[in-house]
Amino acid sequence: MDDERRIIAADEVPADGTVLFTVRSGAGADADAETTEAILTKLGDGTVVAFENTCPHWTDVRLDKGSGAYVRNGELVCQKHGATFQRDSGYCDFGPCEGSVLSTFDVAVEDGQVYLTDDAFSFEHLGGSGDHDLSSGSRIDFTGS
Numbered sequence: 001m002d003d004e005r006r007i008i009a010a011d012e013v014p015a016d017g018t019v020l021f022t023v024r025s026g027a028g029a030d031a032d033a034e035t036t037e038a039i040l041t042k043l044g045d046g047t048v049v050a051f052e053n054t055c056p057h058w059t060d061v062r063l064d065k066g067s068g069a070y071v072r073n074g075e076l077v078c079q080k081h082g083a084t085f086q087r088d089s090g091y092c093d094f095g096p097c098e099g100s101v102l103s104t105f106d107v108a109v110e111d112g113q114v115y116l117t118d119d120a121f122s123f124e125h126l127g128g129s130g131d132h133d134l135s136s137g138s139r140i141d142f143t144g145s
């Protein structure tokens with residue numbers, strides 16, 4: 001597996017949260033390529049899955065703001081309005097965007113390491129893209145603050 005596509009050790013991916021990372025569309029160093037935030041989470045059988053770090057309800061809202069997305073009863077929770085997403089499929093089974101599905105990225109675990117195997121993207125770095133939650137402060141979130 002290509003070292004440039006290594007994201008993180010599989011042991012470091014939590015089952016009760018997420019790891020935030022950034023990908024770039026296309027391969028290579030195209031200056032016009034866009035960066036996108038993604039999140040990794042680990043399922044009960046040790047499988048690691050990756051989703052786009054965007055809530056389908058309001059696409060300017062990130063599920064993981066940098067310290068891990070909220071996981072409740074084994075599901076990812078959007079803290080803005082409480083939508084819940086199945087962690088194996090990204091399917092929203094409750095909330096204002098019920099029935100929608102989080103976009104996925106192809107990842108694979110090999111020799112204890114998680115690699116981005118999605119040909120449409122290259123791995124940029126761990127952590128966020130540097131963009132901010134545009135809705136912060138201007139809308140009421142799930143906690144009422």
Ligand code: FES
Pocket residue numbers: 055056057058061078079080081082083095096097
């Ligand atoms: S923005 Fe995520 S549920 Fe509304």
